[in-house]
Amino acid sequence: MFRVAVKGVLARKLRLILTSIAVVLGVGFVSGAFFLTDSMRQSFDNLFTQAVEGIDVQVQTKEYKEIIERQATSGTAVVSLDLARVGMPEEAVTRVRDLPGVQRASGSIFESGVLILDKDGEPIGTGGAPSFGANWIPEAADIGALRISEGDAPKQGEVLLDATTIKNGKYEVGDDVTVLFQGGRKTEEFEISGVVKFGDANNLNGAAITVFDTKQLQGLLDMGDRYTALEVQADEGVTQTTLKRTVAQTLGTEYDVITGAESAAEQSEAIDRGFLNILQNVILGFAAVAVFVGAFTIFNTFTILVGQRTREFGLLRAIGASRRQVLSIVVLEAVLTGIVASTLGLLAGYGIAGLLRGMINSFLDGGIPSDPFPLTQRTVLVSYAVGVIVTLIASLLPAWRAARLSPLEALRANPAHAGRGWKSPVAGSILLLIGGALVIWGFNPGDDASTQTVLGLIGGGFAIAIVGIALLSRLFIVPITRVLSTGLARGTTGELATRNVLRNRARSATTASALMIGLALASLVLVFQASLGATVDRQIDDILGADITVYNSTALQTGVGVVEDEAVEQMREVDGVDQVAGQRYGGAAIGDEFDPGGDVESIVAFDEGALETDGLVELEMDTGSSEPGDGILIDTDLARDEKLGVGDEIELAFSTDMTRSLEVMGVYEPNEIVGSQLITSIATFDELQPENVRAASGVFLSVDEGVKPTTVVERIRDELGRDANFLEILDTEALRNTFNDQLAPILGLVLGMLSLSLVIALFGIGNTMALNVFERTREIGLLRAVGGTRGQLRRIIRVEAVLVALFGAIVGVIVGVGAGRALIGALEDEGFVFAMDPITLLLVLLGGFLAGLLASVLPARRAARTDVLAAIATE
């Protein structure tokens, strides 16, 4: 049987290679994801290992470490970092320095939120990556990854910049540069004394680094004589673990002591869990789409090929082959195809990984070293498993069908015969129900369900439902195609094309499914995006009374971005400004203990007047007053969870180690602009919060009647001068746009997936059309004989492909919009409103139309070239 199967594959090699392109792309993305992330992991590991060279033990205070970890996971600054309190004290450094076995003990500073301004005074962007300030440690100049590639070490008043920042800011060594600290609370001029690199990389994984003189940086960060860490180098012959033990014993339990190796591993792991994990999952997401869509194409091709060979199988059966042998021929062919496709996919993976690395590097300015891609056992195994299993699954049903037939049935079979059974719709309905149930389960998981389980339920449910819809869609292919053809498929050729689409509904529907899946995904995300936009709009319209919103644009990078009281006062004086109110933002724990690593809620305070009726923030009260006074306002969710009402007391603990019982003065409906469940007065806030958050995190302004907000925005800019450079001053329109901009990367991903699925569907449709043309050689010959021109034949194929593609696109958009509707419905409690943009959805349909058109080019040409005599003379 093996020989028959090999011959079977070889005889149709072009066909099967075309078919397996989908698998090749899928496997390519799978292996590409692994190639890229493996190589990046390796180079990061190298970099971190290099970075801890000469650091045998590293010490940080436990509190500092907890706060940093919290900021990294929550991404917000509900727990502010008071370095003067939680930093590494000089006294500890000295104590460690005097220990036996210590060759060197240096205090090091590595702290985010130090921004470099370009020559126009705008912060130099890092694309969302952090921007670090570090101290220069002279005794460690020749060890570690950080090296001066040009210029000299920084003295007082001087800095070293990383190579990427130098380039982006168009600076040179010797230039003066303005550096911004603590979200703009301080700015300072420096002379650039040199350039640093990390190993060979221009920057550290996209992050910017500025290196200062130690004393000066301590002053600018208000950290007294403290550091963020202590690095210790051991004497010759002293092991890292011995030194770690000695240091830990000396310093006590307040400190977190780890070896250099552990530190490198921790950093690698953080990158692994963060950036690399996301990257890998995104690429694997693409792979999943490609493989899933590809499975339909493979299924279709095997069905058609097996159908065409039914007689051959009948002959084999007649001369004594058993059912199992026939089955094994098809299965073996599938396995061989899978192996070939996986091998090509592995190769394609190299290319895809290279392309992606190039793309990422163009964003990160060479932040990823171009090491060769490692071919690990895992990559090979997973690639072959994915390729072979998918091909196998897709071919099982056709194989089983071929084997089921009796020899005589098989010999008599008509390959183009269309199955119109009741089984598919029933199976489709069942699958749709199962898939739907899984998705619903995924949205309401048990308490102990992991993110992976939830994603698995939703993704798996969606995939199963899609297969169900693909099976069900053949029920609608007749009406939809009929409607489409009245517009697109006029005349005799159009009618012939339409009949061809409907001749084998199962085949047409499966072909269309490949396109349907990708477009369903795309429209789902487009609907979600439009709804998100509408939701933001509603919030801006309903609960934001302000005409202008101001916040610190460095907040994301520094975590502490504030608008100083002084600036707020300046805004108040601007002509055309009516009301002005700042909002403060801090953290608090419910109860009597504040643990930076534990549960911390955000807490806000507004300037006088902001919360009044028709005020700048429209707070809808459930009960009580909208003025916190000496007490506090809480939202209805918190009131329910903590069983509190007006007049009750709530005990709160703060990072300043203070605790306070506050009376609930009012309960309000959850409000996205407030963005917190706790509101106090400014006085209470300032009394309990650390100094560095006692300023506005955002400012709301209204303008006088008849004045254009845009004009006022300009006046505020003029008034604030250079200080406005790191403030976002937005009228409602601009505010809307910033939200939309945040969605841009998601849109980019969707477009990517859309294109990928279009490409695969294109091959799928093209392949089916080519097989159709082959199957209908005789009919095409007849058409030519009775007077059909080549052009007319091309048109028939073209229209057929477009009809199939549009059918897939329409079902896809309907499914996507439907799923989006359901998703938004489930999120209605969170304040989501449903919206969709007909234009983008029409563009999706247009994409389907073009895919059909493009897919038909080669099959149409082949049909037009059909040799009439060969076609009619056969047999």
Next chain:
Amino acid sequence: MPQGSVVAMTTTTETPISDTSAAASVSGAVKVYGKGNTSVRALDGVDLVLPRGGFTAVMGPSGSGKSTLMHCMAGLDTLTEGSAQIGGERLETLKDAALTKLRRRKVGFIFQAFNLIQTLTGRENIELPLRLDGEKPDAKWFHEVVSRLGIEDRLDHTPTELSGGQIQRVAVARALVSRPDVIFADEPTGNLDTTSGAEVLALMRAAVDEYGQTIVMVTHDPNSASVADRVLFLFDGRIVDSIEEPTADAVFERMRSLSTVRTEGVS
């Protein structure tokens, strides 16, 4: 010695080749398939004129070039040498598009099998050549043809719902409905049982007698051939004999003698 000279038979040409009143004709027709050693001379100098309103049968052993002759005369294939014309148009001067149009308007086809497009109904199949031309059939003529062929009640059925005889009748109707200069039928009854075959032949005969249609038909069966006005015998790409007003017995006799000649010629 080439076999052609052993069977020294001349074709009876009633009309000169230049006579455009003929429905179709070929002169000096040579068709060579392939090149070099493996080349086959499927037609080896055929002169043939099909007078208007005539029913011609072509007979000959398998591989003698009958289908090739049909194809070359009908503009489905091109001659290697010689010339062919239909309704006054010289085929060798025409490009593919023009040839296609000519097939639509001036030629009708009836094949042995796979005559109809599976997705179209009987009516749509009949109208197909006209529709491809953007024309509508003349309703009166359409009705006349389908009622004469007795397929009025089968018009809305697809080929899978029709019997073999009905399929061939639909094919005859398709060939007739565009009133072509000539209809080429390559073993049109080859796949039918005797009764259905006889019916289809009778209808083709009627088309010639009642509508003055020109028909050329390839057949293996002396009985079928006897329906025609004359029978041509093809042998190794040449017309080697012909019978006017044939009877089945006469045709049968001539076939026997030809196969004897062939056996002698080969030995």
